[in-house]
Amino acid sequence: MKYILLFSLILFLSCKKEITQKAEELPALPSNSLLLSTFNKILFVKEIKEGLGNSHQESTYIIQNLADKFSLIQIIGLSNKKEKTFNRRDSLYFLQQINNKQNLIINKSLVSNNKMVLLDEKSIHKRSVAKRDELFGFGYYEFSKPFISANHTKAIIQVDYHCPDCGYGNALIFEKRHGIWIMTDQLSLWDN
Numbered sequence: 505m506k507y508i509l510l511f512s513l514i515l516f517l518s519c520k521k522e523i524t525q526k527a528e529e530l531p532a533l534p535s536n537s538l539l540l541s542t543f544n545k546i547l548f549v550k551e552i553k554e555g556l557g558n559s560h561q562e563s564t565y566i567i568q569n570l571a572d573k574f575s576l577i578q579i580i581g582l583s584n585k586k587e588k589t590f591n592r593r594d595s596l597y598f599l600q601q602i603n604n605k606q607n608l609i610i611n612k613s614l615v616s617n618n619k620m621v622l623l624d625e626k627s628i629h630k631r632s633v634a635k636r637d638e639l640f641g642f643g644y645y646e647f648s649k650p651f652i653s654a655n656h657t658k659a660i661i662q663v664d665y666h667c668p669d670c671g672y673g674n675a676l677i678f679e680k681r682h683g684i685w686i687m688t689d690q691l692s693l694w695d696n
Contacts, residue, residue, distance in 0.1 A: 530597050533604055534652045542650045542659055545685050546678055552663075552687075565631070565644035567623050573602055575693065576651065579660055579675040582691045589677060589689070590653060597654040643667030650678075659685065662693070671696045 534542075546552065576598055583589040590598075623631070628644055648662040657680045664673040677689035 530593065530600060530654060531656075533601060534656070538652070538656075539649055542652060542685065543647075543661070546650060546659065546661055546676075547647075549678070549685060549687055551690075552676070565623055565628065567625060567628050567644060567646050568649065573599065575648075575662060575675075576602055576660070578693065579662065579691060582675070582693075583660075583677055583689060586689065589658065594653045594658070598651045598660070601651050643670075656680070664694075669696070 580590050580595055580598070623644070631644075644666055646664040646666065648660075650659040650661050652659050659678045659680075661676050661678070662673065663676060665671050672695045673693040675691040675693055676687055677691070678685045679688045680686075
């Protein structure tokens with residue numbers, strides 16, 4: 505009888521450990537195609553399109569930047585302060601994604617139709633130095649790649665606008681409803 509109880513206890517504890525481990529397992533990182541698809545769909549959300557179209561420049565210049573852990577933790581904290589948007593599992597999944605340093609390969613023809621020009625960091629620096637003395641200076645948007653929640657229904661994109669003596673940074677929170685990404689929140693991160 506002792507052996508049966510001991511065996512049952514060991515079996516129970518090993519099952520409990522396995523269940524706990526499975527609960528902590530995270531899905532594989534989102535593929536580049538999923539990130540790109542999400543990014544392209546979010547880029548054309550009404551509020552984003554209108555915001556990018558309000559530039560005083562002929563073209564809207566965009567570069568891709570990788571958000572850092574501090575920004576991501578700040579965004580999650582601000583978002584969860586209003587309402588519980590992201591859980592612990594999402595936070596762990598976001599941190600996994602931030603360690604993936606691969607840039608998105610964005611199809612330039614997708615954005616160039618809307619007066620948007622994709623540039624890399626070297627091109628931005630050259631252009632900003634060349635335009636420094638003009639009346640309005642030179643401004644550009646910086647987008648992070650999307651950070652997708654563990655269940656792939658929510659996403660965060662950080663958008664910063666840089667210009668001489670001005671600028672701002674926002675985190676945009678999106679939720680996928682009926683297959684469409686909808687902006688549910690906009691968090692101010694910094695303002696100059």
